Amino acid sequence: MMEIAKLDPHEMISSVKSQYDNVAISIESHTAGESTSLYIGGIGALEGETVREKCDYLYKHYKERILHLGSREPRGRGEMVNTLLIPPVSKTSLFSIIYFTIDGFLQLCGHGTIGTIECLIKTGTIKPDGRKDIPIPLDTASGQIIPVAHMSDDGEVESVSVTMVPAFVYKQASVSVESIGTFDVHIVNIGTFFVMVEAEIVGLDLDNATKSELVAKGLAIRKAINEQIEISHPAHPGVNRVDMTQFYSTYKDDRLKGRSAIVYGVDRLDSSPCGSGTSAKMALLHYKGELKIGEVYTNYGPAGVPFKAKVVRETKLGDQMAVIPEITGKAYVVGIRHHLLDPSDPFQDGVQL
Numbered sequence: 001m002m003e004i005a006k007l008d009p010h011e012m013i014s015s016v017k018s019q020y021d022n023v024a025i026s027i028e029s030h031t032a033g034e035s036t037s038l039y040i041g042g043i044g045a046l047e048g049e050t051v052r053e054k055c056d057y058l059y060k061h062y063k064e065r066i067l068h069l070g071s072r073e074p075r076g077r078g079e080m081v082n083t084l085l086i087p088p089v090s091k092t093s094l095f096s097i098i099y100f101t102i103d104g105f106l107q108l109c110g111h112g113t114i115g116t117i118e119c120l121i122k123t124g125t126i127k128p129d130g131r132k133d134i135p136i137p138l139d140t141a142s143g144q145i146i147p148v149a150h151m152s153d154d155g156e157v158e159s160v161s162v163t164m165v166p167a168f169v170y171k172q173a174s175v176s177v178e179s180i181g182t183f184d185v186h187i188v189n190i191g192t193f194f195v196m197v198e199a200e201i202v203g204l205d206l207d208n209a210t211k212s213e214l215v216a217k218g219l220a221i222r223k224a225i226n227e228q229i230e231i232s233h234p235a236h237p238g239v240n241r242v243d244m245t246q247f248y249s250t251y252k253d254d255r256l257k258g259r260s261a262i263v264y265g266v267d268r269l270d271s272s273p274c275g276s277g278t279s280a281k282m283a284l285l286h287y288k289g290e291l292k293i294g295e296v297y298t299n300y301g302p303a304g305v306p307f308k309a310k311v312v313r314e315t316k317l318g319d320q321m322a323v324i325p326e327i328t329g330k331a332y333v334v335g336i337r338h339h340l341l342d343p344s345d346p347f348q349d350g351v352q353l
Contacts, residue, residue, distance in 0.1 A: 017338060024069060024339040026082070027123065029115035031331040033271035033303030036115030037070055037082045046086055051096050051141045054086065055105045058098065071102035072350025075339050081112045089139045094126075096139040102352065103265045107191035107239070108142040110275010110307075110327050114160040117147050118331035121157055128155050140165070142191030150328075161328040162275060165191050166315050167283035168322035170231070177224045180217060185225070186287075188280040189233060190325070192243045195225045196284050199247040199261075206249050206259040211269050211302070218245035218263025234320050246277045248284075255290065259300045272329070273301035278309045279325035286311045286323055 017023055026037040043062050048054040069075055070082040084098045097116060099106035106112075117136055120126045126149075128134060134149040142165040150158045167190035175195075176182040180203075186196040199206050202217060222245045225231075233239035243264060250258035262270040262277040270277065278299045285291035293311050300306045308328040315322050341348065 013338070016340070020340045020342070022341045026070070026337045026339065027119045027333060028335040028337060029118055029331045029333045031111035031114045031118075031272055031275075031329055032301055032305035032307065034111045034274075034301075035077075035080050036109075036112045036331070037076075037080055037337070038116050038119045039070060039082060039084045043084075050089055051098065051139050054089075054096065055098055055100075055141060058084075059105070068350040069339055069341070071100065072347075072352050074347060074351070075341075076102075076350065081106070081109055083109075083112050083116045085116070090144060093137040093139045093144055098141070101265060105141065108140050108145070108165060108276050110162055110164065110277075110279065111270075111272045111329065111331075113138070113145065113147055113162050113275065114329045115331040117149055117160045118157055119333060121149055122333050140191070157330070159328050159330045161326055163312060164276070164279045164325045164327065166317050166322035167279050167325050168317060168320050169284055169287040171229075173225070173229050175221065175224050175228055177217075177220050179220055185221070186284055187225070187229070187231065187242065188284050189239075190276050190279045190283065191239075192276065193231060193233075193239065193241065194244045194246050194262075194277060194280045195221060195242045196280065197221060197245060197247050199249045199259075202247070204247055204261075206247060206261055206302075209247075209261065214247065214261050214302075215263050215267050215269055218247065218261075218269075219267065221245050222263070234318055244274075244277065246274070246280060248281050250285075250290070256295060257298045257300075261302055269302060271301060271303040272305065273299040273307045275307065275327045275329070278307050278327050282309050282311050282325040283323050 025040045029036050046054040047057045082100050085095045088096050099109040099112050128151050132151050137146045147160050147162045149160050152158045170187040170189050172186050174184050183201050188194045188196050225242045231240050245263045247261045260273050262274040296310050298306045312324045312326050
């Protein structure tokens with residue numbers, strides 16, 4: 001009679017891992033419903049003086065090993081935002097953080113930052129040591145950011161506030177979209193460019209709009225903007241196109257509450273209010289005189305969980321007036337994954353349908 005094997009989870013995992021030379025580990029979290037994978041190790045030193053240069057090196061040398069593994073099926077998911085921590089490039093930061101998706105690198109990601117900070121504290125990489133507020137400076141491709149983890153009395157993360165890089169209104173423009181018509185938009189930059197669209201003027205009710213409706217209109221507007229409007233970041237000329245469409249609204253009975261829906265990538269809708277998107281919205285509302293410095297705005301995403309946000313102060317990028325936004329949200333760790341690559345697997349580079 002065949003002996004019945006004991007199902008020991010630890011032994012089973014160890015046995016499987018021992019059969020593979022290449023094992024990447026990620027810690028999974030979600031922030032207001034939007035997922036993040038924090039990758040741990042799996043690569044060597046990245047050449048370059050800046051985070052942008054290190055992203056270029058990562059893409060050239062580790063595209064299949066990390067980028068495709070995390071973002072392409074059957075191991076990754078196209079809607080996932082992935083983060084990777086590497087040594088800092090500035091003297092005052094603890095780490096540098098790289099954000100990537102199936103579409104490539106992101107300049108900055110608010111929800112991904114909040115998820116990464118939650119993971120760092122949950123794993124003990126950063127120890128609270130009785131502190132109520134823990135600043136964690138990070139280098140990004142957009143510059144240094146300083147998230148602050150707000151701790152409860154029992155040592156749990158209650159929320160994370162992220163002081164973002166400068167955000168500014170680049171221009172107001174008129175755009176023509178065949179399926180919608182001609183209407184005015186604002187283009188706002190916070191490391192990456194957003195086209196900001198008042199939901200009402202394109203016939204959207206963000207409380208009831210469907211994902212397919214939001215994505216279809218968002219992609220059409222982004223395509224039209226990039227074809228019709230010349231765009232160039234004043235300090236980084238290579239940042240020269242709109243990456244995301246944000247539909248936004250403010251409640252008529254409360255000017256400090258509203259909703260946002262961000263469309264990005266090939267066909268993605270952010271479940272959260274989007275950290276960068278909420279920051280762009282704060283910059284726009286302040287520019288329009290609808291939000292004062294220090295006023296706290298509650299911004300809801302499609303999944304119904306909000307970020308708190310405010311404009312901390314005004315600043316300048318060269319001659320460009322800008323603001324420093326701050327967002328606050330909460331993330332939850334939901335799992336740990338071991339990513340394995342069998343040398344005989346036909347999908348060595350993943351598959352993107």
